[in-house]
Amino acid sequence: MSEFLRIEGVEKSFGYRKLLKGLDFSLHQGEALMLLGRNGEGKSTLLKIITGLMRPEQGKVFFKGQAVQEDPEGFRAAMGVISHQIHFYNELTATENLHFFCALKGAEDLKEKIPQALLAVGLSPFANTRVGTFSSGMGKRLNIARLMVAEPEILFLDEPYTGLDFDSIEFFNDYLFSFKEAGGTLIMVTHQIDLFYPLSDQILILRQGRFQRIDKHAKHSYEELLIQYQEISA
């Protein structure tokens, strides 16, 4: 199987502090990577570098074998991002927001797809409601609707469980399972290890600017992973 996403020698400093020290990893299509680490270790920074929100000092990101810098728009069209922010305009309605962002992604048949996606995430009654009135759970569901319409190939998730209640977490994880089953690739930064553990194929811990790898397949249980994580990040 060919590499779907690869990062090579990524380095980033803030002032005199070298946060990321030559990071490498690769993912195949359909794989899920869980990125762990303490606060301030640079997990979100790494995600920003991979998604193109931040420039690395050194290193490159490759998508389907091609350097992302060669076709940044193509890479951004293929990816979806969910973070603790909802990334929608408060003054636009759910439908208007979806229409705007999905059109930017180049999605087609929006008039049919948007109502279907809103129905699937349970937001049909709020299709013409301004997003500013939504709870964070509703915002997250709307994000999932955006992904359903835009159909990304790879998902980047930065602390996506923040502010979600039990039902919303269950709904969100169901979506992630179906996304992965359909061949989607995922990278998640999270502190809620238990929620993403069943989905993940690779686990990387960012510690003092370098990766510590945990071979998930060699472990027998989630408890053992937790012990190993605590030892590495201590």
Place this chain on the structure above:
Amino acid sequence: MMRQAARLLAKDIKLDLRSLENFLSMLFFAVVILLLFAFALPLDDESHELMAPGLFWVTFLLSGILNLNKLFQVEKENACMDALLLSPLSRGSIFLGKMAENMIFILAMQVLLIPLFSLFFFEALMSHFFPLLGLSFVVCLGFSSLGTLLGGLTTDVRFKEILLPLLLFPLLVPLLLAAVILLQSLISGAGLAAEADWLKLLVGFDLIYLVVSYLVFEFVMEL
């Protein structure tokens, strides 16, 4: 790219028209400045004719900076700027969309400002309405190009309301000097063609600001 910029522009206009907050604050601010000048300055026509060009562009500048300060504000809520940067939209399209939005609102304000200005200061200005609107367009192009770049640069800065004019005003000096001279020429009845060199200078600065801002904007967004 133009299609993407047009999408962004349409979204911004929809948002602005929904609240009218930006436009009304800019317009009321301009009216207050005009009223203050009208009360503070001598009443004779000769003085007004002398001061009109300077006053007109000062009003333009001060109310225009209000709109610039708010240009990227809407993208800050819920980190929508990140969503734009994560979409296939090119950085150049974001620049063009935002610049066009700024130009449309400033020019709409100018359409209202010119009659008000002629009412308070110089009645004959109305007879130059269209040439003045054309001149406003050319000045606005340079102002919006540079303003959009610096507005993007200062979006996340804590004291951006102070920093933006500090960076912008000195760079606008050549543009404003040309604008004042050209308006003087217009008011005196000589027309814009009488000061063709200043007009060329104005257009030259417009082009430099537009091209440089467009090219630099990509790096500004990834700082």
